[in-house]
Amino acid sequence: MACTQLALVLDVSASMLAEDDAPSRLQRMRRDVRDLLAALPGSRAALVAVAGRGYVLTPLTADHDALALFLEELGPEMVSQGGTELGDGITRALQLLGTGGARGDRALLVLSDGESWDDDASVRAATAARQAGVVTVVVGYGTTRGATIPLRDARGTQAKRDADGRVVITRADPARLSSIARAADGTFVAATVPNHVPAIRGALQSLRRSERVRRAAAEPIPRFQWFLWPAFALLLVDALVPLALRRSTSAPGAATQRTTSLAAAALLAVVLATGIEAQGTTPRARTDSLAGTRESAALLRAGRAAQAIRSYRAALAGGDRSPRAWYNLGTALVAADSTVAATEALERAAQGATDPELRYRTLYN
Helix, strand or coil, rough: CCEEEEEEEECCCHHHCCCCCCCHHHHHHHHHHHHHHHCCCCCCCEEECCCCCCCEEEECCHHHHHHHHHEEEEEEEHCCCCCCCHHHHHHHHHHCCCCCCCCCCCEEEEEECCCCCHHHHHHHHHHHHHHHEEEEEEEECCCCCCCCEEEEEEEEEEECCCCCCCCCCCCCHHHHHHHHHHCCEEEEECCCCHHHHHHHHHHHHHHHHHHHHHHHHCCCCCCCCCHHHHHHHHHHHHHCCCCHCCCCCCCHHHHHHHHHHHHHHHHHHEEEEEEEHHHHHHHHHHHHHHHCCCHHHHHHHCHHHHHHHHHHHHHHCCCCCCCCHHHHHHHHHHHHHCCHHHHHHHHHHHHCCHHHHHHHHHCCC
């Protein structure tokens, strides 16, 4: 499932005109954003252009047609200050995302060639994104080999030159982009990836899923039932003790008191049962209910996905080829971000699943 709020930080500095990422870095970035928005029709997106500083082009909006109009005009000429300040753009994007929505429902997408002069500022801004629980994906463009920057005017196309008249060569900096992704605890999609959009969507889904797992693991498990059981036992004893043994048997309303105690005990039993069932519907408990072996499920809940994968694969090798076994393996692979292998295992589970709950969970994952 995709994130519902997405802020895109788009590098529109002159270096993005370089044509070492055909047809150009800028054109490829435009195409990626258009394709991504088409793949996320229900999302609200905001655009932030970055050059010498960040420029908010649009707030969060579900009007993707309006976003497409801004994309058509995207380029160095739309900003007044040259250079690249990714940190300022990330900060402005976080302000647009705000603090609303569940953790993992807000995403930050940074698209750039990495040729920036604000290492510390961009890393600090990325760290703030991590602390705010914003899912972050950084996408690279261009090559480290570099290329000239074509500038077009009425006289034709000329390569950009510096103050001394020398031709400027712009080189992509994937190391810088990777450091931004690490600071945000996010994902870096390199320029060498043939098709960025599936990689971006996969990263968004994986990071959002990881955020949900961390949140579920941090939620305390309800323990109030243990304190209610003694009260339930006392009420039950009070209701079942013969009236003849009570000092108050001759008092009016003794039978009513006994009936009330029985009713209270029954109500408390319902509360206990409901509490246990509610506890059982938490993500951790529901995962355990579908786990093949308790040991494997415990490993997965403890964050030891690699060991859980080995355990589930051993079960499959031992002859258990049921849809539930494939589901268990696929779920563990999802936790380990092994997307391709997880998809294969979950497809096998979905093909043979007859239990509606198991099939629903398989297709959801």
